[in-house]
Amino acid sequence: MKKCFLSIAAILIAMSTVFGQKTTIRLKGSDTCLPLSQKEAEQFMKKNSNVSISVTGGGSGVGLAALIEGTTDIAMSSRSMKMSEKTKMRDAGKAYKEVKIAYDALAVVVNPANKINQLTREQLEGIFTGKIKNWKEVGGENMSIVVYSRESSSGTFEFFKEHVLSNKNYTASALMMPATGAIIQSVSQTKGAIGYVGLAYIEKDVKALKVSYDKGKTFTAPSIANAKNKSYPVIRPLFYYFLDKDDGKVKPFLDFVLSTAGQKIVEEIGYVSLN
Secondary structure, X not given: OHHHHHHHHHHHHHHHHXXXXXXXXXXXXXXXXXXXXXXXXXXXXXXXXXXEEEXXXXXXXXXXXXXXXXXXXXXXXXXXOOHHHHXXXXXXXXXXXXXXXXXXXXXXXXXXXXXXOEEEHHHHHHHHHOOOOEHHHHOOOOOEOEEEEEOOOOHXXXXXXXXXXXXXXXXXXXXXXXXXXXXXXXXXXXXXXXXXXXXXXXXXXXXXXXXXXXXXXXXXXXXXXXHHOOOOOOEEEEEEEEEHXXXXXXXXXXXXXXXXXXXXXXXHHOOEOOX
């Protein structure tokens, strides 16, 4: 009987040890997803004290590479996974899932002192590919254009190149920034600067431009309302990627992000909810 009690006690101690441990979830990748994921994680951990979530940026490519290498549980991405990344996943024998978490309106920003308020897609292509070098060429001051871009590991870099530049290469003079915050800071300090950022990053230190995708007939400002009614042309989905084997581990957090409460946070941060 004594041995039986000892066995039960040992089991209870083992169970308390297991259930007392914190679950750690690591998110890495897109700078666009960063402020949203940080807020979602913060609110989720308030309700789930047994879960610890770390969120770091670096770019969509960095996050997906970390997922392949096994150094993150969720890869945040502002673009779909590339074929080369899918091949690496397959070669590593890793099955994965893709979950759409929100939408983002990608905004083109300039210094507030710049008199330009709107540009066509064709003008943006000319500026970012280097064909247009002075603001006077698009109706502005006689002032050199300073192009700021995200680095090539960024999903935002890829999306802008594909959907705004029609897959043409960025100008060799473009200054590649390691993070979205660096673009905001640089544009705010340089009168002739232009860059692109996720909607949630827009602040008073930069000016978001209206954009036209119908050769100048209509210009639309980037906003949640215009993204929702689809009048703003530069909209993209944001994704989480995770491995099948981690489904049970990350599902409670994913369920929260996709819930009414989680999607409310999406709009509070400045993105567009799935609803």
